[in-house]
Amino acid sequence: MRLTVVALTMMLCLTGCVGATVALPYKQTYPSQADQPLRLNASPPVIRKTQKSDVTRQWCGITVWALIVPIPLQLPVCESYSEVAYGADANGEQVILFNTKQRIRPTLYACGPIMILGSIASRYEGNAFCGSLPWSDG
Incomplete structure (x- = not known):
């Protein structure tokens, strides 16, 4: 009985909720420890080779x-990959300067009465009626 009431309440709250899940690639680049001394000396890092x-x-x-x-x-046209960029450090030795990752991140954009529950999620952006919530990184 309780489950039926909860399910019926949820269905009533969802009436009129519309939205979209958008899945697009995003790229993040992480500098390595060897990159910091180059930046402190105001010399831009020179990438000699990359490995994808x-x-x-x-x-x-x-x-x-x-x-x-x-709907x-x-x-299947987006690409996910990792890439490592090599170059010379402050001493002229060949080291890893950057690590880059490209992944697909789906984000839910929705409006409706149930979106008031979105505020309990830590990465929710929006108000009680419309907002967005990025899903976990894949």
Whole structure:
């Protein structure tokens, strides 16, 4: 009985909720310890070579949510990979200067009465009716 009441309440709250999940690539670059002395000496790091991991094609695009029914508009055209950049440090030795990762991050954008619950999530951005919530990094 309780479960039926909870399910019915959730369905009533979801009525009129619409939104979209957008999955796009994002790139993050992390400097290594060897990069810091170069920046302190105001000499820009010179990348001599890069090494890229195997590229993985992933689904990306948009999924439209209308009354809990997903309508996917996605294609497997986005790339995920890791890359390491090598160059000379302050002593002229060949070291790793940067680590770069490109991943797909889906983000939910939605409006409706249930979005008031979004404020309990730590990375929620928005108000009680509309907002966005990035999902965990893949």
